[in-house]
Amino acid sequence: MEPSSSLPTEQRAPRRSFLAAAGSIVIGGLITLTPLFAGLAFFMDPLLRRRAPFKGGDAEGFLAVTNLSDLPEDGTPLRFVLRADKVDAWNEFKDQSIGTVYLRKLPGNQIVAFNDTCPHLGCKVDYQEASKTFLCPCHASAFQLDGEPMNKIPPRRLDTLESKTDPDGKVWIKYQDFQCGVEKKGAV
Numbered sequence: 253m254e255p256s257s258s259l260p261t262e263q264r265a266p267r268r269s270f271l272a273a274a275g276s277i278v279i280g281g282l283i284t285l286t287p288l289f290a291g292l293a294f295f296m297d298p299l300l301r302r303r304a305p306f307k308g309g310d311a312e313g314f315l316a317v318t319n320l321s322d323l324p325e326d327g328t329p330l331r332f333v334l335r336a337d338k339v340d341a342w343n344e345f346k347d348q349s350i351g352t353v354y355l356r357k358l359p360g361n362q363i364v365a366f367n368d369t370c371p372h373l374g375c376k377v378d379y380q381e382a383s384k385t386f387l388c389p390c391h392a393s394a395f396q397l398d399g400e401p402m403n404k405i406p407p408r409r410l411d412t413l414e415s416k417t418d419p420d421g422k423v424w425i426k427y428q429d430f431q432c433g434v435e436k437k438g439a440v
């Protein structure tokens with residue numbers, strides 16, 4: 253009967269050694285790299301996952317700010333600091349200020365909420381009771397009570413925020429920051 257290979261035995265031996273060595277390298281590489289990739293995936297996971305920048309709101313991301321009864325009936329804006337637990341990729345910081353808003357109560361208990369960040373370059377606007385306007389101290393942007401710009405400095409009106417009032421009369425705001433220096437309102 254013919255042998256299965258035409259090579260002589262002394263030539264088949266080195267080929268077997270080469271295959272065994274290559275197999276060992278591949279298996280060794282897999283054993284080494286698998287935990288490395290697992291560790292890398294674990295480290296990168298918080299960066300790749302999109303998560304809200306704070307915790308503490310309701311299921312829709314609204315934060316309780318004040319009571320309807322605490323807002324002036326004549327629509328005068330009041331400023332509120334919103335507090336929540338700030339979170340980044342790895343850390344959580346308890347009870348931090350996440351932003352400030354102006355709230356107005358309109359007839360019919362309608363709420364208007366403004367992010368108080370100036371859409372020009374990001375300073376904070378201040379409500380001026382005497383002129384009933386919002387003014388920015390940085391470059392003199394001015395806004396009417398309804399948030400419309402009064403000069404050509406800001407690229408758009410004041411940014412409004414979503415709000416809701418629950419049956420107990422508590423006012424909730426969905427806080428959001430927006431891009432500055434652009435005409436179109438866009439979340440950051």
Ligand code: FES
Pocket residue numbers: 370371372373374375388389390391392393405
């Ligand atoms: S940042 Fe408000 S006017 Fe420039």
